Amino acid sequence: MTPVEIPVEKWSGSVREVTLGGSYGGGTRGSTVTVGGETALPFLGFEGAMPHKPAIAVEVQDARPDDWSAELMAAWGDVMDDPGAWAAKAVDAGADLIALKLRSCHPEKSDCSADDAVRKVERVLAAVPVPVLVYGPGSADKDNEVLVAVAEKTKGEQLALGLCEDKNYRTIVAAALGNGHAVIAQTPIDVNLAKQLNILISDMGLPLERILMDPNTGALGYGLEYTYSVMERLRLAALMGDAMCQQPMICTAGEEAWRQKECRAESDVPEAWGELAKRGVAWEITTAMTLLQSGADILVLRHPATVVTVREALDDLTKEA
Numbered sequence: 336m337t338p339v340e341i342p343v344e345k346w347s348g349s350v351r352e353v354t355l356g357g358s359y360g361g362g363t364r365g366s367t368v369t370v371g372g373e374t375a376l377p378f379l380g381f382e383g384a385m386p387h388k389p390a391i392a393v394e395v396q397d398a399r400p401d402d403w404s405a406e407l408m409a410a411w412g413d414v415m416d417d418p419g420a421w422a423a424k425a426v427d428a429g430a431d432l433i434a435l436k437l438r439s440c441h442p443e444k445s446d447c448s449a450d451d452a453v454r455k456v457e458r459v460l461a462a463v464p465v466p467v468l469v470y471g472p473g474s475a476d477k478d479n480e481v482l483v484a485v486a487e488k489t490k491g492e493q494l495a496l497g498l499c500e501d502k503n504y505r506t507i508v509a510a511a512l513g514n515g516h517a518v519i520a521q522t523p524i525d526v527n528l529a530k531q532l533n534i535l536i537s538d539m540g541l542p543l544e545r546i547l548m549d550p551n552t553g554a555l556g557y558g559l560e561y562t563y564s565v566m567e568r569l570r571l572a573a574l575m576g577d578a579m580c581q582q583p584m585i586c587t588a589g590e591e592a593w594r595q596k597e598c599r600a601e602s603d604v605p606e607a608w609g610e611l612a613k614r615g616v617a618w619e620i621t622t623a624m625t626l627l628q629s630g631a632d633i634l635v636l637r638h639p640a641t642v643v644t645v646r647e648a649l650d651d652l653t654k655e656a
Contacts, residue, residue, distance in 0.1 A: 348577065352372045367466065393426075395434065396421075397418050398418075406638075436472075526572070586634055598614065620644050627648075
């Protein structure tokens with residue numbers, strides 16, 4: 336019997352490696368996380384290398400959120416009143432990274448000062464040994480104010496600062512460049528826009544090894560297929576040698592999944608939807624696993640049960656990768 340030869344793709348390019356929590360000037364992190372480095376499509380170990388498992392970050396907010404579902408609030412409990420305690424519990428749940436969101440600094444919320452933001456970031460850094468991603472409040476002017484202060488006070492910790500967008504990237508990139516941090520570059524689900532923002536950031540002098548690419552994420556039933564196609568095209572371009580598409584990708588799967596009605600509505604829904612607690616976690620898991628298959632290198636999740644399940648799946652997927 337003639338053996339069947341399995342066709343294998345040959346790629347000329349690879350995904351760039353990015354390390355967080357490193358020693359640009361000496362930080363206090365007890366561990367580093369390196370993502371990227373792939374020379375093949377996700378989990379196809381027979382075609383190329385996947386030297387680093389995708390990493391799991393858990394979202395922590397600087398104050399108890401007022402717009403999260405009851406299921407999420409119950410899962411974390413009283414630690415949500417203290418970002419340091421919340422971060423520590425997230426690490427115990429299996430987080431490789433903490434994604435701290437400074438939502439209380441938003442002008443339409445508590446409008447907390449940059450000094451308040453710095454204190455909360457320092458509290459999280461003191462509470463956990465893992466690298467930290469720091470997101471601003473989501474208002475361009477306040478993002479610039481807050482993230483510059485955080486960058487200066489945490490020099491050497493090699494945080495990832497976000498979000499860098501086309502309208503405000505200059506200030507955040509300059510702060511990262513001067514203080515040894517990485518940045519998270521987000522664009523609205525478009526290959527060309529993602530590539531262009533990477534070019535603009537690189538032109539400011541920030542090494543490409545300090546840029547994470549957030550192509551923006553849709554949840555299951557809310558644009559996930561389109562997100563998948565864009566991420567897949569970015570990864571294919573990277574493997575074919577396009578240097579400005581070779582950044583590791585980060586996806587906020589938890590935020591996107593848990594803001595949808597399927598994760599929040601408990602009454603007046605079809606019986607087939609099932610119990611809310613299980614439904615919400617399943618929605619987040621399905622979103623997360625789909626994004627992993629499209630090339631996500633970092634997943635930002637919300638529910639501790641999702642962290643456990645995705646970790647187990649990653650262990651299984653990378654046994655043969």
